[in-house]
Structure formats: structure tokens, C-alpha cells
Amino acid sequence: RWFQLNVFRDKELTKNLILRAEKASYKAIVVTIDQPDVGRRTNGSFTRPQNISFPMFGDNPHPVNVGDVTKMLDPSLTWGVIDWIRGITHLPIVLKGILTAEDALESLKHDVQGIIVSNHGGRQLDGVLATIDALSEVVKAVEGRVEVYVDGGVRQGTDVLKALAMGARAVFIGRPVLWGLACNGEEGVTKVLEILREELTCAMTLSGCRQLSDIKPSLVVRM
Numbered sequence: 038r039w040f041q042l043n044v045f046r047d048k049e050l051t052k053n054l055i056l057r058a059e060k061a062s063y064k065a066i067v068v069t070i071d072q073p074d075v076g077r078r079t080n081g082s083f084t085r086p087q088n089i090s091f092p093m094f095g096d097n098p099h100p101v102n103v104g105d106v107t108k109m110l111d112p113s114l115t116w117g118v119i120d121w122i123r124g125i126t127h128l129p130i131v132l133k134g135i136l137t138a139e140d141a142l143e144s145l146k147h148d149v150q151g152i153i154v155s156n157h158g159g160r161q162l163d164g165v166l167a168t169i170d171a172l173s174e175v176v177k178a179v180e181g182r183v184e185v186y187v188d189g190g191v192r193q194g195t196d197v198l199k200a201l202a203m204g205a206r207a208v209f210i211g212r213p214v215l216w217g218l219a220c221n222g223e224e225g226v227t228k229v230l231e232i233l234r235e236e237l238t239c240a241m242t243l244s245g246c247r248q249l250s251d252i253k254p255s256l257v258v259r260m
Contacts (some may be wrong), residue, residue: 071134194236
């Protein structure tokens with residue numbers, strides 16, 4: 038169980054979230070580095086609930102507007118914030134939002150233990166590179182020094198197979214599990230994951246892979 042952290046302008050709030058994650062036995066801190074501000078999401082403005090509470094903030098559980106929360110994000114993020122977080126926690130740090138070899142190499146200078154190749158579901162910067170297209174570059178750059186994960190656009194087991202073949206240690210799922218949750222709660226989430234696992238198993242069988250370690254880059258051909 039990992040804790041995904043957004044860095045807020047209020048550093049004391051950010052620090053408290055990290056310490057609470059440690060106390061709650063989370064195993065890693067995932068720092069969201071591709072959201073120093075929120076991208077323009079026109080449709081989202083019609084669906085955001087108003088005056089809801091955020092008990093995860095602890096000392097400030099009072100109702101607020103969702104739009105106000107986005108204003109709490111720190112738009113002045115630099116690589117130094119990773120060093121600041123390292124000074125707070127002993128937990129492994131994983132950076133979420135890396136899309137280039139340059140940033141992957143820079144992250145290695147700041148004592149991180151993992152990278153998630155992510156574009157925030159394509160909801161931040163319109164036209165940004167798809168994660169599957171950025172994955173190989175990042176994997177090649179780090180040369181196995183940290184684990185590389187990927188998210189974005191995973192809808193079928195074959196998508197998982199492709200990502201693993203291109204060097205990802207694992208993939209993360211976003212929208213599909215939320216669809217399952219909306220349809221049937223916890224059982225719906227479990228069902229979505231079971232479907233993906235069954236599809237991956239089938240794809241591996243048809244590709245001649247008996248186990249995950251048999252999945253090789255040669256399975257993917259760029260046209």
C-alpha cells in the first residue's frame with residue numbers, strides 16, 4: 038500500500054500527510070510531480086461537487102469547494118522538494134509523472150526508489166506524449182537502477198503485456214477500477230482486476246510465455 042502525495046503550498050500540511058502515512062503503515066510515498074497546477078478541464082467544471090469535507094487534511098475537515106483545493110497545490114515545485122521529503126521520511130520515494138529520459142536521469146540524483154511513467158491520464162497537458170510511447174526511453178535511461186512502472190490507457194490484458202515487454206516492472210490501473218467501483222463497489226473492483234488478469238494470462242499463453250519473466254521486448258513491434 039503506497040501513499041500518493043500532492044505537494045501543497047502549506048509545507049506543514051504536506052509534512053503532516055507524510056508522517057500520517059508512515060504512522061498508518063504505508064510502504065512508500067508516491068510524489069505527484071506532474072500537477073503543480075491543474076490543467077484546463079472544461080467538462081470538469083460542470084461536475085465538481087461543492088462544499089464537501091476532506092478529513093484526510095486532519096486539522097481542517099471543514100467543507101470546502103473542490104476548486105479551492107486545487108489552489109492549495111504548490112506551483113513552484115523544484116527537484117529540491119524531493120530532498121525535502123527525504124529529510125522527513127525513511128520510506129521509499131516513487132516519482133509519478135516522469136515522461137523523458139532527462140527527467141528520469143535527474144530523479145536518480147535525488148535518492149528515489151522508483152519512477153512511474155505517467156501523464157496524469159492525459160488530463161493535465163493536452164497533446165502530451167502517451168505513456169506507452171515514453172516508457173522505453175525512460176527504461177533505457179535508468180538502466181535498471183530504479184524500478185519503472187507505468188499507467189495510462191491500460192484497458193485490456195494485452196496492454197499490460199505490452200508494458201511489461203517494454204520494461205515496466207508493473208502497471209497501474211486508473212479509470213477501469215473506478216468504473217468497477219461505481220458499478221458494484223468492492224466486488225466490482227475485484228472483478229475488473231480479475232478480468233485484466235485473465236486477459237493477461239491468455240495473452241501470455243498465446244505469446245508463448247509461461248511466466249512473467251518470459252515476457253521479452255521482442256514481443257512488441259513498432260509499425
